[in-house]
Amino acid sequence: MTEICDTPGMLDLDTARAQILDHANAVVTETVALAEAHGRVLAEALTAQFDSPTFDTAMMDGYAIDSAALNSDRPTTLPVSQRLAAGDVPTALGRHTAARIFTGAPLPPGANTVVMQEQCERHDNQVTLPADVAVGANILRRGDNFHSGERLAPAAERLQAFHLGLAASQGVQRIKVYKRLTVALINSGNELVMPGHALQPGQVYNSNYFTLRALLENCGCEVLDVNILEDDLGQSKTVLQHAAASADVVVTSGGVSVGEEDHIRAAVEALGSVRLWRVRIKPGKPFAFGRIGDAAFLGLPGNPVSCFVTFCLLARPYLLACQGMDRVLPRRLVVHADFNTDKPDKRDTFRSAVLERGEELRVQLLPKQNSASLAPLLQGDGLVHIPAFLKVGQGMTLDFYPFNELM
């Protein structure tokens, strides 16, 4: 008897992902307030409008001086001729005087050095400065950070806290970003109930809803709930059609395998097309990708770990690419196995593992892993990739994807 993973035409992960990404395009942009832009993807490069800093700036609290006024072999006492706090406008430094200055204040013309107050002695209106002062110390010169016209961030980058701060430091108030994707999230299965209801025999809680909602939000999507779908072809068609009309992408979990109660694929075929079904990975084999009307369709397996893994490896890169990002694949670490496997698998396998940082990076597999239990994910640092047909031995080199690269 032929197992599904022996089926000719079942794609490997890289091929499946490349095919899916071929269908991803982000075109719609909008301009939003900077304060609303966290997590959005830049639609055009961020370019400096002016030099940073815009003026020579004191980097320490102390005294601004012209180093030529100091004795080279013994301390020098100078009168204090002005006081400059951040926000003040300086006047030219009087010859053979010092200016009291605070961090962030503009340097007075004529000064070339700031001496930290810890190295100075103040008596009334005079200050005694040491002999060994490094000329130019404790000053950030105009343009030292970057110059007007320099590129600060390329387009297609996701805006993080530091992008926002940098943009604001250049006076940016509104910023051009790609539109967020709206995603209709549907969980399929007669056995599913939402937390808050008592479980009847045979029922399970709809955990995928919460996992997927969080994962979708993490990659910047706006989630429209459609909720639980019964295992029924007619209802599946109605709900999927409605979902596709109201969202850019329809994400489902469950009902994509081969059983008679798995109606999602048949419903998508009836309403649009399934472009890809089944990927040679474990867990997550029955993943499906297609279209319903103008909406993309991502069909994830129902088993909670299969659902998580296929989201991270297949759905997420597509959703990020559709929102304008160009680096959408998770970065990997090359690690050494601190475990053995009993026998090779026909599928590329992804398992939760603990990263051990010693002289070399090693990973240890967590016990009791299957497609249904999320518990080992909680204890792991990421997913280790065990290539198909490989029996792993101690010390073998493998790829490891930290969770922060996957979600």
Ligand SMILES: Nc1nc2c(c(=O)[nH]1)N[C@H]1C(S)=C(S)[C@@H](COP(=O)(O)OP(=O)(O)OC[C@H]3O[C@@H](n4cnc5c(N)ncnc54)[C@H](O)[C@@H]3O)O[C@H]1N2
């Ligand atoms: N004869 C075969 N049977 C199965 C195959 C196969 O190739 N031949 N593939 C297996 C694999 S691999 C997977 S993965 C599962 C996936 O099947 P479905 O995507 O159709 O998922 P369901 O059958 O609906 O559910 C599977 C499992 O997951 C639980 N589940 C579903 N949705 C949720 C949810 N929202 N929250 C929590 N748990 C959920 C469900 O109760 C089932 O236990 O198919 C294998 N079968």
Ligand code: MOO
């Ligand atoms: O691919 Mo299924 O996800 O092995 O259990």
